[in-house]
Amino acid sequence: MKWLLLTAFTLVMFLPSGETACYFPVEYQGVFETQSATTDAKLHKYSSITILPDAIPGWGVCKSRHGLSVVLHDRTTGRDCFRCFHVLLRSPNVIQVYTEPSSQCYQNEVSARASCPSELDISTQRVNEIMLYKNKTFTFEGTIERVFCPINGAYDFTYDVNDGLETVNECPQSTSALQNCPRGSELSLNFQRCTFSDVQMSLRCLGDWPGRDGARYLALLDTSPQSPDQPRYRCAMYIEDETTGVINLSFSVDATCNNQLKSPYQGYETMVLTPRAVVQPPNEVKSHACVFPDWARGKWQNLEILRHDVRLKDKTSDRVFQMECLSQHAPHGERYAVFARDQCGREEFTCIWIKKRAVNVIEFQMSNYPSDHYNQSQVCADAMFVGQHWSTEGRVGEHEVPSCPIQGEHSGVLPDATDLCAKLVSDCSSPQRMHYTVASCSNSSEVYEDREYRCLGRWSEGGVTYTYTHRIDVDTYECFAGVVVNTKEIFIIEAGTSCLRGLQPLAHGMKLVQRATCSDLRERAAATSTTTTSPATATASPNAPDNREAEMHPWWRDAARNPWQKNPRITTGRPYAVDQRPHLSSGQSFVLHWWLWLPTLMILAFSTS
Ligand SMILES: *[C@@H]1O[C@H](CO)[C@@H](O)[C@H](O)[C@H]1NC(C)=O
Ligand SMILES: *[C@@H]1O[C@H](CO)[C@@H](O)[C@H](O)[C@H]1NC(C)=O
Ligand SMILES: *[C@@H]1O[C@H](CO)[C@@H](O)[C@H](O)[C@H]1NC(C)=O
Numbered sequence: 001m002k003w004l005l006l007t008a009f010t011l012v013m014f015l016p017s018g019e020t021a022c023y024f025p026v027e028y029q030g031v032f033e034t035q036s037a038t039t040d041a042k043l044h045k046y047s048s049i050t051i052l053p054d055a056i057p058g059w060g061v062c063k064s065r066h067g068l069s070v071v072l073h074d075r076t077t078g079r080d081c082f083r084c085f086h087v088l089l090r091s092p093n094v095i096q097v098y099t100e101p102s103s104q105c106y107q108n109e110v111s112a113r114a115s116c117p118s119e120l121d122i123s124t125q126r127v128n129e130i131m132l133y134k135n136k137t138f139t140f141e142g143t144i145e146r147v148f149c150p151i152n153g154a155y156d157f158t159y160d161v162n163d164g165l166e167t168v169n170e171c172p173q174s175t176s177a178l179q180n181c182p183r184g185s186e187l188s189l190n191f192q193r194c195t196f197s198d199v200q201m202s203l204r205c206l207g208d209w210p211g212r213d214g215a216r217y218l219a220l221l222d223t224s225p226q227s228p229d230q231p232r233y234r235c236a237m238y239i240e241d242e243t244t245g246v247i248n249l250s251f252s253v254d255a256t257c258n259n260q261l262k263s264p265y266q267g268y269e270t271m272v273l274t275p276r277a278v279v280q281p282p283n284e285v286k287s288h289a290c291v292f293p294d295w296a297r298g299k300w301q302n303l304e305i306l307r308h309d310v311r312l313k314d315k316t317s318d319r320v321f322q323m324e325c326l327s328q329h330a331p332h333g334e335r336y337a338v339f340a341r342d343q344c345g346r347e348e349f350t351c352i353w354i355k356k357r358a359v360n361v362i363e364f365q366m367s368n369y370p371s372d373h374y375n376q377s378q379v380c381a382d383a384m385f386v387g388q389h390w391s392t393e394g395r396v397g398e399h400e401v402p403s404c405p406i407q408g409e410h411s412g413v414l415p416d417a418t419d420l421c422a423k424l425v426s427d428c429s430s431p432q433r434m435h436y437t438v439a440s441c442s443n444s445s446e447v448y449e450d451r452e453y454r455c456l457g458r459w460s461e462g463g464v465t466y467t468y469t470h471r472i473d474v475d476t477y478e479c480f481a482g483v484v485v486n487t488k489e490i491f492i493i494e495a496g497t498s499c500l501r502g503l504q505p506l507a508h509g510m511k512l513v514q515r516a517t518c519s520d521l522r523e524r525a526a527a528t529s530t531t532t533t534s535p536a537t538a539t540a541s542p543n544a545p546d547n548r549e550a551e552m553h554p555w556w557r558d559a560a561r562n563p564w565q566k567n568p569r570i571t572t573g574r575p576y577a578v579d580q581r582p583h584l585s586s587g588q589s590f591v592l593h594w595w596l597w598l599p600t601l602m603i604l605a606f607s608t609s
């Protein structure tokens with residue numbers, strides 16, 4: 001039997017500060033905006049917080065990580081100050097941070113660690129919550145990632161502000177319109193025939209995540225706020241009625257997710273969205289008799305495939321397509337002519353080509369030349385796909401199948417940084433999982449990267465094996481290309497989010513050599529478990545906290561602090577107040593510290609048996 005695996009890894013390298021003992025994954029890094037404390041309750045002010053690879057300036061240097069909790073060490077006051085933060089990545093652009101309400105400093109790491117908020121503290125809201133909205137990344141042009149709105153299509157809505165000042169329902173009839181058009185990642189709102197004059201606004205979707213009782217949270221950025229009275233960042237809760245498609249949506253009063261936001265039905269502002277009637281498709285479509293194969297059906301990263309139709313979120317064009325199958329075509333019946341309608345109602349005839357790579361991995365291409373009429377002999381012709389590339393898709397909630405090609409422990413040296421050593425270890429009891437670490441070659445306790453991968457599937461093409469993986473901690477997908485030299489030696493290279501072809505793992509990849517088999521690892525584990533106790537469970541009583549210092553020098557500086565105490569009687573009953581001059585003129589200056597990191601490399605592995 002032959003198998004191989006690959007995994008790639010992005011490593012951000014920089015000059016370690018000397019004190020650093022832990023690192024934030026690259027997905028967490030960037031410049032964020034957060035709501036500041038402000039003396040003027042009428043203004044929504046933001047300050048910026050930077051997450052560097054090894055520190056959050058103002059909060060401290062990364063001392064240790066414990067799952068989602070991280071202990072930061074701040075010495076800028078001249079005294080040791082340790083604090084624990086529970087950090088949740090909610091979307092590529094939204095991070096929620098929880099801390100103890102007292103925000104006090106501890107004199108050592110052990111006491112700080114004992115203060116880490118628990119899941120229970122968080123669910124019962126006995127903690128401080130700080131929302132961080134990403135404003136710049138350290139990659140590409142610094143632009144934040146595009147995220148599709150979970151509310152898709154065209155809706156009519158009613159709108160009500162609950163500011164306690166009046167009993168009027170501002171837009172009692174469904175005369176206003178909401179749609180994610182022309183951009184799938186932005187909600188356009190058109191308030192019409194309300195108690196205030198007509199107004200338009202645009203809210204960029206930053207991410208959505210699960211809340212309580214089937215409701216979800218949604219973070220939004222007002223792309224053109226019309227006055228300083230209006231918050232630029234908004235947090236909302238929504239729930240969709242599955243039978244009617246009606247959505248109840250409520251907003252908090254500011255950039256937090258808990259200030260006057262109780263549920264999708266109860267918030268500072270509430271809306272009820274009613275979907276517009278769907279236009280009937282043309283006659284050709286009604287008579288279709290084509291179905292997608294069983295292996296393709298289900299939820300994928302950007303595709304949802306049912307029996308007759310597909311929904312596609314196309315990041316490149318920022319459009320969401322609903323497509324109905326019309327006819328099946330060569331080669332091997334893998335191409336399907338479809339009638340497509342985007343979220344704006346634009347219609348076209350096009351073709352989707354779907355290839356099965358593994359149970360939990362497919363690849364697809366779209367025709368380059370959509371047409372406004374259906375020509376069955378042309379729509380899926382080879383010429384339509386010239387210049388297209390495969391997009392790789394992993395199954396969401398995939399079937400658990402063992403698909404990691406390495407077994408045991410492999411190690412190697414990063415080709416671009418020869419003082420760093422990589423280690424790839426399979427989870428011998430759970431063969432679809434692998435653990436990847438990068439550490440200093442001279443001191444294995446200086447760990448720069450620590451990742452957990454789930455292998456979704458692998459296949460071979462032209463002597464190269466592609467392995468597609470899901471990184472559980474940051475919910476991202478990565479492809480690795482690898483070549484097996486012999487049973488103990490493999491070369492791997494990162495191949496992007498869609499498996500990039502034409503890479504040369506032997507020439508440019510990382511060499512990994514097997515150091516231990518699964519049975520070696522089991523023996524090793526049995527030997528150590530009899531000699532060591534687990535320090536992780538040690539409980540120490542917290543030292544007396546240094547309250548005096550916390551008062552003198554609040555760790556949050558001018559960052560997110562008690563928006564709760566703000567009197568929210570802000571607006572006049574208009575949505576986000578519209579009749580005042582814009583105030584946001586002063587650009588924040590960012591200290592990007594980009595010289596601290598060099599974007600880098602990736603590694604991979606796989607092997608044979
Ligand atoms: C980042 O912040 C600057 C200044 O506050 C603002 O002009 C810009 O629109 C923000 N960008 C994003 C993506 O939020
Ligand atoms: C959600 O909106 C619908 C439509 O107006 C409304 O009838 C319903 O009461 C709302 N749900 C709740 C729980 O308020
Ligand atoms: C379909 O396209 C082919 C090639 O362009 C053309 O010869 C044929 O007439 C077209 N059929 C229809 C019904 O338009």
Ligand SMILES: *[C@@H]1O[C@H](CO)[C@@H](O)[C@H](O)[C@H]1NC(C)=O
Pocket residue numbers: 020021443444445446
């Ligand atoms: C290795 O790194 C750890 C953590 O940074 C440090 O505490 C230890 O002193 C280092 N050991 C050596 C031999 O440098």
